[in-house]
Amino acid sequence: MSYYDIDAILTDAQKVPCTFELTVPGLGFLDGNMDGDMKKDSKVELPIWLGEMLSLSEMMNTDSLVTLSIPSALGPRVFNALKADPRTVDLRALASHFYNLATRLLEMYVEDINKSEEQEMIRVLSETFKARAAVIADQANNVRGTLGEGADFLRGLDENERQLFRAAHDSAKSVRAWVAEGMKKK
Structure with missing residues (x-):
């Protein structure tokens, strides 16, 4: 898919369930907590592009921030x-x-x-x-x-x-x- 493909952009905006594997300071706003941290084992739905970015660390042999699940x-x-x-x-x-x-x-x-x-x-x-x-x-x-x-x-x-x-x-x-x-x- 092309960078300018509107269907690819809309697909990447669809949400998938993600589970945080680590506590992440300041990311609580993703779960509606504006001032807090994203706690370990929190489950939130994130756009595919964001879930993928947060799970990439696993591919680099470091602890992954999130694991993706099937929507x-x-x-x-x-x-x-x-x-x-x-x-x-x-x-x-x-x-x-x-x-x-x-x-x-x-x-x-x-x-x-x-x-x-x-x-x-x-x-x-x-x-x-x-x-x-x-x-x-x-x-x-x-x-x-x-x-x-x-x-x-x-x-x-x-x-x-x-x-x-x-x-x-x-x-x-x-x-x-x-x-x-x-x-x-x-």
Whole structure:
């Protein structure tokens, strides 16, 4: 992702649960305590970019300030629902950039994930995207005229899926226009 990519910026702004491993003087404002310290074992939700920065010391073989955990949007309940029927899950309600969030967390070292869980997450996310992409393509091809008709369908889609819907809708519209133009020439 590019430095100027708005989707990357919005993904990095999404919050993840973090547990402080050390007491940090003057950082209490992150937990609503304006004058105090952030106590050891405090749990707060921080934007991904901040959580990652505070956990980087672990990679440099020093005590980590925080450990990151999996957010509820990527928790076991959500993955069980995705395994059952990925088409019915409202991904936008979980995270507006659901797939980007999952990708970003899988790229980082997250304490709660081991290799087999990581592979399972990747498999479920891939299957989810494939199943939902088929429905998205079908909906995009069957919506006539403006995207207003597909607004209800768009509500449950994450940003990547919305972009896919728009691209498929615009492509179908262009093909219909091209066919109509070809029929006029006959």
